[in-house]
Structures are given as C-alpha cells and as structure tokens.
Amino acid sequence: MPDDHQRWSQWLTAFHDGELAAPHRKRVQEHVSVCPHCQRALAELHRLREMLQTVTVPWATMQSPGEAWQQVANRLERRRPASTASAHWFQWFPPTGLLILNVVTQIAGTVSLVIMVLSALGLIDLRDVWEQLNRGYAFQANQVLGWLLLRTVAEPLGWGASLISPSPEWQPAADYVLSTVFFGFLGLVISIGYVLSLWLLWRNSQRQAHYGGKHGSH
Amino acid sequence: MTDRTTTEAEQIRRSQQGDEQAFGELMRHYYRLVVSIAYRLCNDPQLAEDIAQDTFLKAWQALPRFRPRGEEVTGFRAWLCRIAVNTAIDEMRRQRPVTDLDQVPLTGGTRPAEAFERVEDAEAVRAAIARLPERSRAALILREYEGLSYQEIAEALDIPIGTVMSRLNYARKRLREELESQFNPSK
Numbered sequence: 001m002p003d004d005h006q007r008w009s010q011w012l013t014a015f016h017d018g019e020l021a022a023p024h025r026k027r028v029q030e031h032v033s034v035c036p037h038c039q040r041a042l043a044e045l046h047r048l049r050e051m052l053q054t055v056t057v058p059w060a061t062m063q064s065p066g067e068a069w070q071q072v073a074n075r076l077e078r079r080r081p082a083s084t085a086s087a088h089w090f091q092w093f094p095p096t097g098l099l100i101l102n103v104v105t106q107i108a109g110t111v112s113l114v115i116m117v118l119s120a121l122g123l124i125d126l127r128d129v130w131e132q133l134n135r136g137y138a139f140q141a142n143q144v145l146g147w148l149l150l151r152t153v154a155e156p157l158g159w160g161a162s163l164i165s166p167s168p169e170w171q172p173a174a175d176y177v178l179s180t181v182f183f184g185f186l187g188l189v190i191s192i193g194y195v196l197s198l199w200l201l202w203r204n205s206q207r208q209a210h211y212g213g214k215h216g217s218h
Numbered sequence: 219m220t221d222r223t224t225t226e227a228e229q230i231r232r233s234q235q236g237d238e239q240a241f242g243e244l245m246r247h248y249y250r251l252v253v254s255i256a257y258r259l260c261n262d263p264q265l266a267e268d269i270a271q272d273t274f275l276k277a278w279q280a281l282p283r284f285r286p287r288g289e290e291v292t293g294f295r296a297w298l299c300r301i302a303v304n305t306a307i308d309e310m311r312r313q314r315p316v317t318d319l320d321q322v323p324l325t326g327g328t329r330p331a332e333a334f335e336r337v338e339d340a341e342a343v344r345a346a347i348a349r350l351p352e353r354s355r356a357a358l359i360l361r362e363y364e365g366l367s368y369q370e371i372a373e374a375l376d377i378p379i380g381t382v383m384s385r386l387n388y389a390r391k392r393l394r395e396e397l398e399s400q401f402n403p404s405k
Contacts, residue, residue, distance in 0.1 A: 052362045054340035057257050065249035069242045072274050
C-alpha cells in the first residue's frame with residue numbers, strides 16, 4: 001500500500017517533530033502500533049535525529065559570546081557619528097549662516113527685480129539707477145555679489161555686459177542687469193546649499209537617534 | 219510570561235530605542251544560536267563567527283523596524299534566525315565553495331536500511347548535510363539543531379508551513395539515501 005504510506009509519511013514527520021495536536025497524535029500512535037512499515041519509518045526518523053546530533057559545533061576553538069560582543073561593540077563604535085552632544089550646536093552654523101545670507105540676497109534680489117520691472121515699464125531709467133549704485137547709495141549686496149560673479153566668471157568666458165548692451169552708453173545698465181541675473185543665480189545656489197545643510201542636519205540627527213546616546217558597550 | 223521572557227522583551231524594546239547595553243545582553247543570549255546556524259550551514263568555524271557578527275550588526279540596524287507578528291520573544295528569535303540564514307547564504311554564495319565536495323565520497327543508488335544503522339561518522343553526516351540544497355538545509359538545521367517549531371521556521375525562512383514540512387521531508391529523505399549508500403557501497 002505505497003499510497004497509504006505516502007499519505008502517512010507527512011503525519012509521521014509532524015508526529016516525530018512534536019507538531020501534532022493531541023487527537024492527531026493519538027491517531028498516529030494507533031496506526032503505528034499496527035503498521036510495521038510506519039514503525040520502520042518512524043525508527044529511521046529517530047535514528048536520523050541521533051546521527052544528526054553527532055555533528056557538533058567546535059565551541060572550544062571559537063569566540064565566547066562576550067568576546068564576540070566586544071568585537072561587535074567596537075564595530076558599532078566605529079560606525080557611530082563622531083559628533084558628540086557638546087558639539088551639536090556647531091552643526092547649526094552652516095544652515096544658520098546660509099539662511100541669513102539667503103534672506104539678504106532674496107531681499108536685494110527682490111528690490112533689483114522691482115527696479116527692472118519699473119525700468120521695463122518706462123517708469124525709471126536704469127542708467128540713473130546704475131549711477132546711484134556706483135555712488136554707493138543702495139543695493140550694495142546685490143551689486144557687489146553680482147558684480148563679482150560677472151567679473152570673475154562671466155566676463156572671462158566672454159559673457160560680459162557688452163553682449164547684451166546695444167550701445168556703449170547702455171553698458172552700465174547691461175552690467176547691472178547681468179549682475180542681477182548672476183546674483184539671482186547665486187541666490188539659487190545659496191538656497192540649495194541651505195536645503196542641503198538642513199537635510200544633512202536631519203540625517204545626522206536620525207543617525208544619532210538610532211545609535212543612541214550614552215550607552216555602555218562593555 | 220516567564221521572568222526570562224519578560225526580561226528579553228524589555229531588552230528588545232530597549233535595543234529598539236538604541237540601548238547598546240541591552241542589545242549586548244540579547245547578543246550574548248542568542249550568539250550561540252546564530253553561530254550554530256551559520257556553522258552548520260557553511261561548515262567553517264571562522265566564517266561562522268564572521269557571519270554571526272554580521273548578523274548582529276544587521277539586526278542592530280534593522281531593530282527599529284522590527285515588528286513581531288505574534289509573541290515578541292519567539293518572533294524575535296525567528297527574525298534573528300532569518301537574518302542569520304540569509305547572511306550565511308549570501309556569504310556562502312560569495313565565498314563558494316566553502317565545503318570541498320571533492321573530499322566527500324559520491325553516492326550511488328538506494329541502499330538497504332540495515333546499512334543506515336551502522337552509520338556513525340559525524341563527518342559523513344556533515345558532508346551529507348552540506349550536499350542538501352540551501353533552503354532545505356536551513357529548514358533542517360533550524361528544526362533538528364535549534365529546535366524551532368514549524369511556525370518559527372516558516373517565519374524565519376518566510377515560507378508557508380506546508381513548504382516547511384515538504385522541505386523537511388525532502389531533506390530527511392535525501393539524508394537517509396545519502397547516508398545509507400555511503401556506508402554500504404557494496405550493496
């Protein structure tokens with residue numbers, strides 16, 4: 001009756017592993033008591049278990065749990081962020097500095113934008129504004145930063161004010177427009193830097209939270 | 219719950235909050251279990267120790283996301299076994315072959331059950347286990363050496379209980395065949 005034995009084989013395995021509930025266990029016991037084939041199969045399972053137990057782990061040559069933990073603790077220590085609680089406030093320097101810089105540039109940029117719009121509407125003459133700027137009356141941050149970018153980056157690359165200036169007399173105004181554009185670009189870079197520094201700060205705080213504060217490492 | 223279970227549940231919670239000391243206590247408790255699984259899977263004591271360390275480092279990193287399905291402590295044991303098995307299998311695949319199968323005698327056909335009774339050689343048993351497919355081997359090791367229930371093995375290997383039973387059946391059948399033939403080649 002091979003099919004019948006096949007059917008009983010799964011039950012025998014579960015019985016052998018102690019995974020059967022009482023009613024099923026009783027049923028298997030009753031069957032085994034009258035079935036020589038299943039008696040042999042069950043004896044083989046027991047024998048196999050005995051044989052498997054002859055394979056041992058060479059504990060004597062291996063690390064103790066305490067030694068292993070010491071190594072794991074060292075590896076955790078190496079992975080832990082270097083900053084300590086006392087140094088945490090330093091982390092706020094980059095985002096705070098960038099935020100202040102960003103606010104200044106955004107204000108100056110907005111004022112510049114308003115001037116350009118007014119100029120486009122014919123309400124003011126940019127050449128007058130440029131003269132005022134040159135006299136140092138207003139918008140110094142805007143002018144200086146944009147001017148620096150214009151002189152150090154754009155002009156060496158051939159993208160100076162002469163490119164968009166229709167005539168020499170418009171050169172200062174073109175200079176101003178380009179300064180504003182480059183200044184806007186600078187503002188964008190600062191904004192990205194600000195967001196990035198905040199993200200780094202957040203990630204660092206997450207890692208701090210995960211690795212815990214002051215915990216002993218034995 | 220027993221005192222040990224209560225303590226362990228507390229250690230798990232503290233570890234999840236980043237308490238290394240509590241995690242160290244958990245590791246001390248479960249270290250031999252993890253090494254045993256790793257060693258029986260890879261047959262290399264040094265590699266087993268490395269796998270065990272990696273297992274605990276991975277467990278530490280993943281602990282904040284650990285959510286036991288059922289009872290916390292048995293859930294944690296099955297979860298840890300799962301990391302150990304996966305780490306060991308990954309490492310074995312990376313370092314293959316760990317076991318020099320050329321040193322293990324090849325098997326022939328089916329042999330009489332009587333010969334099976336005479337098998338005493340632990341090395342032959344070890345080699346026969348090493349010949350099993352990885353997943354069946356893992357199921358067998360978790361059951362026979364670590365005493366995990368079918369439910370725990372199912373959680374550890376992320377398979378249904380029916381698959382646990384069929385893998386165990388397959389592993390045992392293969393072992394019986396391997397060991398019977400190996401020690402009675404004349405029959």
